[in-house]
Amino acid sequence: MRWAALRSLFCGGGAALALALLLQGRPVRADIPIDVSSTDSLKSACKEIAAPMMEYYAQNQTEGIPGKLTDTWYVAGAMFMTLIQYWQASGDNQYNSVVSHDLMFQAGRNYDYFDSNYSRWLGNDDQMFWGLAAITASETGFPQVDGKPTWTTLARAVFQMQADRWDMSSCGGGLDWQIHLWQDGHTMRNSISNGGLFQLAARLGHFTKNTTYLEFAEKIWDWSVDSPLIQPQNGWFVADSTEGKNNCSDSGDMQWTYNYGTYLAGCAYMYNETRSEKWLNATTGLLARLEDYFFPKEYGSNVISEVACEKLHTCNRNMLCFKGWTTMWMAYTAILVPQTRETIVPKLQGSATAIGKMCDGSSTLVPETNLCGNRWYQDSFDGIQGLEVQMAALGGITANLMLLTGTTALTIDNNPNAQEHYTDTSDDEATPGALPGITTADRVGSWMLTAIWGLGIAAASWWLIKQ
Known part of the structure; x- marks a missing residue:
């Protein structure tokens, strides 16, 4: 079963939320005029789009827990990643206190975004998005939280934990989608998990100048090319997943923007750091x-589309997000690899213009605001509403703002704030340690723990019945 189909099973109610239609007779609102050559116009559009997104965020927090959305956990991390990049490109700091508090709150007791409240059902890709939010905070010089580890420390912790999960039991390596043996998909290697770790490693290497991260990024890339996930010989086709049970001899070939985007950004960082033709070609x-x-x-x-699901309105809440992240990763690429700017700029500008026309929706849930839908190529709102589509639209506009403002956050030599944060000596993991593979003993131990856990539940149930 492909990753996207599996993922939707874990998102109970996500599709229903994503496909919620506005009530008939909604008031007609004007679209958001966007001049892609004007920073003021782009900033204004971002403010209009971000406001209802934050209302949805407040409405959908699980029992008021900061950073925990109903039926999902990683989406808030990705939203914070988007908001940090928006802040850096626009200077709008009105959401910084929420982002800072909630991003740190969800880091957990060990500051690794793997808190026991959620870790039983998390996948590597879930944890990875919080790691990308943390490294984005590092690169942009996002304000630190007093008395807490630096954002770089959090990003390193995610990297180290995931690198330690590199699975040599089949396929010659790779990172599994799911973490625990009781989860469906724990033998699957998918592109977003491996591509996400690749991007995180590349960004850590680029930011800290520690070559160990760059070496591990190259290891992930080379493995991905040797597996069915990345196929240069097939026009740079990126598969969604491959199955470890079959020694990665097959592939799930659904096409999603973010699979390409996450590998693309990682390659751009690697090229910017090394100037190697290998990374330019990739x-x-x-x-x-x-x-x-x-x-x-x-x-x-010139308008990006999640072609596998948009026409049929079958995008679940995860798929609604993908192109927003991808457009920002394309902006990174244009900044880091100037040779790509000529083709990227019209794609991002065309998408931004389309977003402005489409964001003319309204709802009683978030009144007096312009809501954005999913089909950016439409001239008016398509009826799909929620945090996810607002986040995607914010990413699409922010990507253009990044290009216009000439962000230097991606090069620490030109970013004094980021440099200062990196040299914080409280960061006690300056050099990543050895990266052991998952051994047979690890797996046997995991099975034993699973069995003990199951027996414990059975014993507790028997005791309750007897009582």
């Missing part, structure tokens, strides 16, 4: 495939 190859496939000619070739 960057341009992945970009060409992404631009050709996900910017359909029928919409003028």
Whole structure:
């Protein structure tokens, strides 16, 4: 079963939320005028889009727990990643206190985004998005939280934990989608988990100048190319997943923007750091495939679309997010690899213009605001509403703002705030340790713990019945 299909099973109610339609007779609202050449216009559009997103965030927190949304955990982490990048590009700090508090709150007792409240059912990709939020905070110089570890420390902790899960039991390596043996998908290697760790490692290496991270990023990339996940020989096709049970001899070939985007950004960071032709070729190859496939000619070739689900309105809440992250990762690429800017800029500008026309929705849940839908290529709101589509639209506009403001957050030599945060000596993991693989003993121990856990539940149930 492919990752996207599996993922939807774990998102109970997500599709219903994503496909909630506005009541008939809604008041007609004007769209958001966007001049892609004007920073003021883009900033204004971002403010209009972010406001209802934050209302949805407040309404959907699980029992008021900061950073925990109903039926999902990672989406809030991805939202914070988006908001941090928006803050850096725009200077709008009105949400910084919420982002700072909630991002740190969800770091957990060990500051690794793997708190026991959620770790029983988390996948590697869930944890990874919080790690990407943390490294984004590092790169942008996002304010630190007094008395807490630095954002870089949190990003390192996620990297180290995931690197330690590198699975040599089959396929010659790879990171599994799910973590625990009782989870469906614990033998599957998927692109977003491996691509996410690849990007995180590349960004840590680029930011800290520690070559150990760069070496591990290259290890993930080389493994991905040797597996069915990345296929340079097939026009840089990126598969969604491959199955460890079959020694990664097959692939799930559903096409999603973020699988391309996460590898693309990682390659861009690697090229910017090394200036190696290997990474330039990978960057341009992945970009060409992404631009050709996900910017359909029928919409003028300059508006991004999640083509696997948008036309049929079958995108679940996860899929609604993908292109927002991808557009920001494309902006990173244009900044880090100037050779790509010529083709990326019109794609991002066309998408931003389309977003402005489509964001003319309204709802009684978030009155007096412009809501954005999912189909950016439509000239008006398509009826899909929620945090996820607002986040995607915010990412799409922020990507253009990043290009116009000439962000330097991605190069620490030109970012004194980021440099200062990195040199914080309280960060006691300056060098990542050895990265042991998962052994047979680890697996046997995990099975034993699972069996003991199950027997404990059975014994407790028997005692309750007897009582």
